[in-house]
Amino acid sequence: MRSLILKKSTWLPYLMLSPVLFILGAFFIGGILLAFLQSLGYFPIIGLEKFTLIYYKEVITSPDFMAALGHSFYICVVSTLISTVIGVYLAYYIAGLSHKNKGIDFLYKIPIAVPHIVAALMIVFMVSQGGIIARLVMKMGFISEPNQFPSLIYSKNAIGIILIYIWKEVPFITLMVYTVMANIQKNLGEVALTLGASKRQVFYHVILPLSTPAIMSASVIVFAYSFGAFEIPYLLGATYPRTLPVWAYLNYISPDLTNRPIAMVISMIITVLAIIMVWLYTASLKKLVRYKL
Amino acid sequence: MRLNKIFSLTIFYLLITPFIVLILWSFTQTWPAGELLPSEFGFRGWRYILEPHSKVWHSLLVSLSLSGAVTLISLIISIPAGKAIAHYDFVGKSLVETLILAPIIVPPIAVGMGIHLSFIKYGLADSFLGVLLIHLTVTLPYSVRIFISVFKAAGTKWDEQGRTLKANWWARFRYITWYLIKPGLVTGSALVFNVSFSQYFLTFLIGGGKVITLPLILFPFINSGDRVIASSLSLIFILSSLFFMIIAEKCIEDNQRQSEFYYL
Numbered sequence: 001m002r003s004l005i006l007k008k009s010t011w012l013p014y015l016m017l018s019p020v021l022f023i024l025g026a027f028f029i030g031g032i033l034l035a036f037l038q039s040l041g042y043f044p045i046i047g048l049e050k051f052t053l054i055y056y057k058e059v060i061t062s063p064d065f066m067a068a069l070g071h072s073f074y075i076c077v078v079s080t081l082i083s084t085v086i087g088v089y090l091a092y093y094i095a096g097l098s099h100k101n102k103g104i105d106f107l108y109k110i111p112i113a114v115p116h117i118v119a120a121l122m123i124v125f126m127v128s129q130g131g132i133i134a135r136l137v138m139k140m141g142f143i144s145e146p147n148q149f150p151s152l153i154y155s156k157n158a159i160g161i162i163l164i165y166i167w168k169e170v171p172f173i174t175l176m177v178y179t180v181m182a183n184i185q186k187n188l189g190e191v192a193l194t195l196g197a198s199k200r201q202v203f204y205h206v207i208l209p210l211s212t213p214a215i216m217s218a219s220v221i222v223f224a225y226s227f228g229a230f231e232i233p234y235l236l237g238a239t240y241p242r243t244l245p246v247w248a249y250l251n252y253i254s255p256d257l258t259n260r261p262i263a264m265v266i267s268m269i270i271t272v273l274a275i276i277m278v279w280l281y282t283a284s285l286k287k288l289v290r291y292k293l
Numbered sequence: 294m295r296l297n298k299i300f301s302l303t304i305f306y307l308l309i310t311p312f313i314v315l316i317l318w319s320f321t322q323t324w325p326a327g328e329l330l331p332s333e334f335g336f337r338g339w340r341y342i343l344e345p346h347s348k349v350w351h352s353l354l355v356s357l358s359l360s361g362a363v364t365l366i367s368l369i370i371s372i373p374a375g376k377a378i379a380h381y382d383f384v385g386k387s388l389v390e391t392l393i394l395a396p397i398i399v400p401p402i403a404v405g406m407g408i409h410l411s412f413i414k415y416g417l418a419d420s421f422l423g424v425l426l427i428h429l430t431v432t433l434p435y436s437v438r439i440f441i442s443v444f445k446a447a448g449t450k451w452d453e454q455g456r457t458l459k460a461n462w463w464a465r466f467r468y469i470t471w472y473l474i475k476p477g478l479v480t481g482s483a484l485v486f487n488v489s490f491s492q493y494f495l496t497f498l499i500g501g502g503k504v505i506t507l508p509l510i511l512f513p514f515i516n517s518g519d520r521v522i523a524s525s526l527s528l529i530f531i532l533s534s535l536f537f538m539i540i541a542e543k544c545i546e547d548n549q550r551q552s553e554f555y556y557l
Contacts, residue, residue, distance in 0.1 A: 006382035007449070013381040016373035017389060020433055023370075028396050028404055028430040035407025045410065086304060093301040110308065112483055113534035115491025117508060118527040121515050122311035125318060125524075132314055135329055146326065171308065221397055228400020231493050235516045245402045252406050267403035278398050 032271065039264035046257045055261040059269070067241035072270075075158050075233070075243060076226040079165035084219045086166070087173025088211075092203065094174070095181040110171045116164070120232050123164045128153050156238045164232055169222045176218040180211045216285045223281070224274050244270050319524035338525030348510060349526065353533065355421075356506040359496075360489040360537075362425055367432045367485045372474060375440025380449050397434045404430060405498045412499060419501040427499045428492060432485045439484070443477035475545055482541040487534050507533075 041052040059065055126132055134149035143149055153160040184207050192202045230245040237246060248266035251259045318324070322335030342349045377383075378390060396404070405427065409418065417423030451473065455465040493508040500506075507530055514523035 007380055008382050010383075013377035013383045013386075016377035016381075019370035020374040020393065020437060021389065023426070023429050024392055024396070024433060027408060027426055028399075029392070030411070031404035031408035031430075032399065033407070034411060035403050038407065038410075090301060090304055093297055112487045113531055113538065115487070115493075115508065115530065117491070117493060117511055117515055118315075118530055119311075121511075121523055121527055122315050124515065125314045125520070126311055130326060132329070135327055138327055139329060167308065167311065170304070224398040224400075228402060230400075230402050231512075235512075245400060248402060248406070263406060267400070267406055271399050271403045274398050274400065 035264045035267055035271075038261055039268045041261050043257075043261060046260075048258075048261070055265045059262060059265045064241075064247065068244045068247045068266075071158070071241040072227060072243040072245075075161055075165070076223055079162045079169065079226055080219055080223040082162075083166045083169035083173055083222060084215065087170045087218070088177055088208075088215055090170065090174045091177035091181050091211075092207065094178055095185045114168070116168055116229070116232055117235075119168045120164050120236060123160060123167060124153060124236070127160055127163060153236050154238055156241070158233075158237065160236055161232050164236075165222075165226050169226075173215075173218045173222065177211055177214050180214040181207060184210045212285060216282065220278050220281060224278055227274050227277070228270055315524050315527060318520050319528050321521050321524075338519075338521040341522050342525050342529060348505065349507075349529070352505045352507050352510045353529070355504060356490060356508075357533065357537075359421065359425060359428070359504070359506060360486050363428045363432055363489040364482050364486045366425075367429060367436045368478060368481055371433065371436035371440050371481070372470075374437050375477075376444045376470075378437070379441050379444030380452075393437050394434055396430055401431055401495050405495050409498060418499055419503040421504055424496055424500045424504045427495045428489045431492065431495065432488050435488060436481050436485050439477050439481045440474065443474055447473040478545050479542050482545075483538045486537050486541070490534060490537075491530075 039055060041048050041050060041055055043049075124131065128134070129146045129149045129151060134143075134146050137143055137149060138146065152163070188206050188210065189202050192206045193199075197205070228245055230249055233243040234246045234249065237243060242250070244266055248263045248270065251266065252263035317331060319338050320334050320336070321331040322333035322337060324331040341347065374393070378386070378393075408427070412418040412423050412427075417426065451469050452465060455469050460468070490506075491508060492506075493512055496504060496506050497509055497512075500509075502509075507526075511523070511526050511530065514526065
C-alpha cells in the first residue's frame with residue numbers, strides 16, 4: 001500500500017460531500033429519527049403526543065420477542081458462518097490458480113445480477129417437497145411420497161431461507177476476498193514459499209491474517225443484511241416463530257394504528273442490535289489482527 | 294490439490310444448477326410431479342410475458358427508468374464525495390465515513406417505516422420521486438465506497454502533475470480523473486443499478502402500489518402461483534440486469550479493464 005499525504009482544506013471537502021450528506025441526512029438519518037420518535041409513542045396523527053416507554057416494555061416482555069430474536073439470530077449466524085467459510089475457501093482456491101479463470105467473471109456477475117427473490121425462487125425449485133432434490137430422492141427409491149421429504153420451506157428449521165442466503169452470499173464473499181487474496185498470494189505468498197514455508201503455513205500465517213480485514217468487512221455486510229432483511233423470511237418463513245423484521249412489518253400494516261409504535265420499537269431494536277453486533281465484531285477482529293501480525 | 298479441485302468444482306456446480314432448473318421451468322409446458330424432467334416443453338411462460346398488454350412491459354419500463362436515474366445520480370454525486378474522503382483530511386471525517394457506511398448496516402425496514410408518514414405528508418409517497426430518493430439512501434453507501442477505493446488507489450500524484458502543468462479544473466477532470474475512475478464507473482454502475490433494480494421492500498412501501506417495478510410483479514409468484522411464469526419473469530429480470538451491465542461496460546469502454554480488481 002502506497003501511503004498517501006492527505007490534503008487539508010477547511011471547506012472544499014464539505015462542499016464535495018454536500019449532495020451525498022444532504023440525501024443521507026434528510027432521508028436516512030431523518031427516517032431513523034422519526035422511527036425513534038414514533039417508537040416513543042410520539043404519533044400526532046392519531047392523537048398520541050406524549051413520550052412514553054410503554055411500547056418498549058410491551059415488546060420486550062412479550063413472549064414473541066425472545067422467539068423472534070432467537071429465530072433472527074439463528075438464521076443470520078448460521079448463514080453468515082457457512083457462507084464465510086465457503087466463500088473464503090473458494091477465494092483462496094481461485095486466487096491460487098495459475099491461469100486466469102473464467103469462473104471468477106461468472107461469480108462476479110451472479111451476486112450482483114440475481115436479486116434475493118429470484119435466488120429464493122431457484123432454491124424453492126431445488127429443495128421444496130416438489131423440488132428437484134425431492135424428485136431425485138424419490139426416483140432413487142429412498143422415499144415413496146413427496147411429503148416424506150423433510151420440509152425445509154415454511155418450517156421452523158428455516159433451512160430453505162439459510163440456503164437462499166448461502167447461495168447468494170458465497171459469491172459475494174468470494175469476490176470481496178479474492179481481490180485481496182490474489183494480491184497477497186502474488187507478492188507475499190510467493191516470498192514465503194521461497195523461504196521454505198509449506199502451503200498450509202502460507203495460508204494460515206500469511207494469507208489468512210492479511211486478508212482478515214477483507215473477510216471481516218464482507219461478512220459484516222452479509223450478517224447485517226440477513227439480520228435486517230424482510231423479503232425472504234416473509235415469503236418462505238414459518239408462521240411461528242417469525243424473524244424480527246417480519247414481526248415489525250406485520251405490526252406496521254395492522255389496521256389498528258396503535259400497533260404502529262410497536263412496529264417502530266421492533267425496528268429500533270433491530271437497528272441497535274445490528275450496530276452493536278457490527279461494532280463488537282469489528283472490535284474483536286481488530287484485536288485479533290493486531291495480535292496475529 | 295486434487296481434493297481441493299473436486300471440492301471447489303462441487304461448490305461451483307451447486308451455484309449453477311439452480312440456474313439450469315430455472316431455465317428448464319421457463320420452457321416447460323407440463324412437468325408432472327415426481328418426474329425429473331418436464332414431459333412437454335413449450336413457450337407458455339414467455340408468451341404470457343411478451344403479450345403486449347401484460348403488466349410486465351410497463352413494470353420493466355418503470356424499473357429501468359427508476360434504476361437508471363438512481364444510478365446516474367448516485368454515481369455523479371459519489372465521485373466528489375469519494376475524492377473528498379480519499380484525498381482530504383478534515384474535521385469530522387470519521388463521523389462522515391460512519392454516516393456514509395451506516396445504511397449498509399441499518400436495515401431499510403427501519404428507515405422506510407420511519408420516514409413513510411412524512412413522505413405522505415409532503416406528497417413524496419406513492420410517487421416516482423419519493424421512491425427514487427429512498428433508493429438513493431440504499432445505493433449511495435456502495436457507490437461512495439467504490440470511489441473511495443478508486444481515489445485511494447490512484448493517489449494524488451496525477452492530479453498534482455496536472456496542477457504543475459497549469460491544467461484547469463475541467464482539463465484535470467477530463468484528461469486525468471476520468472481515466473482513473475473508469476473502472477470504478479463500470480463496477481459502480483453495475484452494483485448501484487442492481488441494488489436499485491432488485492429493491493422490493495422500499496419500492497413497495499414508499500411507492501404504495503402506484504410505482505410498480507419488476508420485483509413487485511415477481512414477488513407474489515415466489516411462494517405461490519405459476520412456476521412457469523415465475524421462471525420466465527425471473528429470467529427477464531436477470532437478462533435485463535446483465536444487458537444493462539454490458540451496455541454500461543461498453544459505453545464507458547474501459548479498454549484495459551483491470552479485471553484483477555472488483556471494487557465492491
